[in-house]
Amino acid sequence: MFLIDCPYCKESRDQNEFSPAGEAFIARPQNPEELSDDEWADYVFYRTNHKGDHWEQWVHTNGCRKFFLVKRSTISHEILEVAAFGEVTSENKS
Amino acid sequence: MRLKNHKSDYIDQSEALSFIFNNRSYKGYKGDTLASALIANDVLFFARSFKYGRKRGLMGSGVEEPNALVSLEIGGRYTPNLKATEVMLYDGLSAVSSSNPNSLDFRALIKPLHRFMPAGFYYKTFIKQKVWAMVEDSLRALSGFSKAPTEKDEDLYDHIFHHAEVLIVGGGVAGITAALEILNNSKTTRVILVDERAHLGGELFNEFKSDDTAISWHHDSVNKLLEFKNVANSRLKLLSRSTAYAWYDHNYIEVLQTNATGESMVSGNTQVARKVLHKIRTKEVILATGAHERPMLFETNDLANIMLSQSVRRYLNEFGVISGKDVILYGNNDSIYGTAIDIKDNEINCKVIDVRASGSESEIVLKAKKLGIEVLQGYAVLKAHGTNLVKGIEISKVEMQGKKWKLSGSSKKLNCDLLASSGGFNPVVHLDCHCGAKTFFDEDSQAFLPQKERKNRQVCGSISAIGFWKDAVIDAKK
The missing domain is CATH 3.10.20.440 (2Fe-2S iron-sulphur cluster binding domain, sarcosine oxidase, alpha subunit, N-terminal domain)
Incomplete structure (x- = not known):
């Protein structure tokens, strides 16, 4: 049961107020018609399943209902950083 | 009886x-x-x-x-x-x-x-x-x-959420000391103390007879804790008859409390819950969970009335009951002598069989011998006799040759109707391991201890293989 800091509400809340929303920084392809099936499948289904520090998206479902970014260690489940969208991008992420 | x-x-x-x-x-x-x-x-x-x-x-x-x-x-x-x-x-x-x-x-x-x-x-x-x-x-x-x-x-059950800065698991000597130390040194820290027994103090009552300072220490410390508890907006919660049974991520711990009688109490229109689930979120956890005794191994050691030495001692000192009249204590450490002295004090026959050879005896061994307790050193129990209850044991002299134990001399029989054994102590590391912590084997104490450094968690008392209660006090003060 995680304790997550919502960057919008500025409060630490229990995990059951939140829903996970998958890996972060996955951009929708600009040219879907030109993609092969493999490339499309890669965007829709395939994830890195990274071991270690990992950026992911969460929604504060039973709170402000906003999406935000969480950097979490998938080994210890420690939450290292939370950020609103735009504060951290795939270019400047740590 | x-x-x-x-x-x-x-x-x-x-x-x-x-x-x-x-x-x-x-x-x-x-x-x-x-x-x-x-x-x-x-x-x-x-x-x-x-x-x-x-x-x-x-x-x-x-x-x-x-x-x-x-x-x-x-x-x-x-x-x-x-x-x-x-x-x-x-x-x-x-x-x-x-x-x-x-x-x-x-x-x-x-x-x-x-x-x-x-x-x-x-x-x-x-x-x-x-x-x-x-x-x-x-x-x-x-x-x-x-x-x-x-x-x-038919019963009523309840669950309660708690938030605290520190959760202490175990209300023995180390747990009490740690709680007092934190409450005294801070004006805002909220503390929850969880203990599985009805009374605080853990195994300390075993020392009451031989050590007056233990009585006064216990009395003073519990009173000080109650002083902290019995004020408005108290920073201390005491949960007795409670077991911390699960540790989830981010220091979320669940504790199950059974009420005073174990039954649900109905009086008029109010019904008191039979069991309460406490859901505790805390910043820091202090584990003072103590240690469990492990038995000695020998043939047919599953007969009735073959017990753990500390358990026999607890039944004797806390409840005033014992399940035999002719007791043999068997072990490889000093804790059996404490039990032997308590049994002898109640005018019940007892003998001690110690695997360790005679030589460098500690104070308590000499005290037991002085009281007239028969001590056989360098002997091991080979087998227990009896159909359902233990009736006697077979022992033999043993010695260490290289790294192996060897029998030296022929075996002989002893009669007894209660055999209490102690093969050392295993720290209660179970809760610590729930959330990914590891244990390591410590050669000095011959036991698995909780891993040394862990974020937001500290250990004190006999979980880190500290035997004597005064050492546990010093350990917890750190």
């Missing part, structure tokens, strides 16, 4: 309680557990073993007890699989052994065939066959667990 001249702070002899166990009625006192009240009534068998239906007696005195599973009450109040050592006695309690030791049992008949039935016989033989569906019910019935409840539960 209950000792006549024994005085205990925990037993209220003015209040007799009657209860029923396996369809017979008995009497106990307020403060007894079901197990101690049954020892007082000379009931020594609590269960049968799985394979041959051997009768099993008590081994421990608390959560470590493996044999004495009982089910409590009937109908809508029925509760399966409780440990008799953890059920506090109340008037009108009725309990049944999960596998009744008094009923006729056909399993003893197959014992002569034991050479054809290796370990795991039942499962290995049946589980992959088509007959499994047919035999499953009868095998499950033999397994020694209570039947599942059939009626809707």
Whole structure:
């Protein structure tokens, strides 16, 4: 049961107020018609399943209902950083 | 049997309680557990073993007890699989052994065939066959667990959320000291102290007879804790009769508390919950969970009345009961001598068998010898005799040759009706391991200890292999 800091509400809340929303920084392809099936499948289904520090998206479902970014260690489940969208991008992420 | 001249702070002899166990009625006192009240009534068998239906007696005195599973009450109040050592006695309690030791049992008949039935016989033989569906019910019935409840539960249960800066698991010497230290040094820290027994102090009461400072320390410390508790907006929560059974991510810990009598109390329109689930979120966890004793190993050490030495000591000192008149203590460390001295003080025969050879004896060994307790050093128990109860043991002199123990000399027999053993102590690291922490083997204490550094967690007391209570106080103050 995680304790997550919502960057919008500025409060630490229990995990059951939140829903996970998958890996972060996955951009929708600009040219879907030109993609092969493999490339499309890669965007829709395939994830890195990274071991270690990992950026992911969460929604504060039973709170402000906003999406935000969480950097979490998938080994210890420690939450290292939370950020609103735009504060951290795939270019400047740590 | 209950000792006549024994005085205990925990037993209220003015209040007799009657209860029923396996369809017979008995009497106990307020403060007894079901197990101690049954020892007082000379009931020594609590269960049968799985394979041959051997009768099993008590081994421990608390959560470590493996044999004495009982089910409590009937109908809508029925509760399966409780440990008799953890059920506090109340008037009108009725309990049944999960596998009744008094009923006729056909399993003893197959014992002569034991050479054809290796370990795991039942499962290995049946589980992959088509007959499994047919035999499953009868095998499950033999397994020694209570039947599942059939009626809707009548009782009331509750759950409460808590938030605190520090959670201390274990209300023994180390836990009390740590709580006081934190409350004294900070004005805002909220502390929750969780302990599984009805009284704070853990195993310290064992020292009361020989050490007056232990009594005064216990008295002062518990009073100071109550001072912190009995003020408005108290920063301290005391949860007794509570077990911290799960540690989830980000220091979320669940604690199950049983109410004072273990039953739900109805008076007028108010009903008190039988059990309360406390859901605790905390910044820091201090583990002062202590250690469990491990037994010594020898042939047929599963006979009834072969117990752990600290458990015999607790039954004696806390409840004033003992299950034998001719006691032998067997072990490889000094803790058996403390038990021996307490038994001797109550004018019961006892002998000590110590695996360690004579030579460098500590103070308590010399004290035991001075009191006239017969001490056999450098001996090991090879085998216990008796059909259901232990009647005697076979011992032999042993010595260490290289890295192996070798018998030296012929074996001889000793009579006894209670054998208490101690093979050292295992720190209770279970809770720490729930959330990914590792243990390591410590050569000095010959035990697995919790990993040293861990975020938001500290350990103190005998969980880090500290035996003497004053050392635990010093450890906890850090």
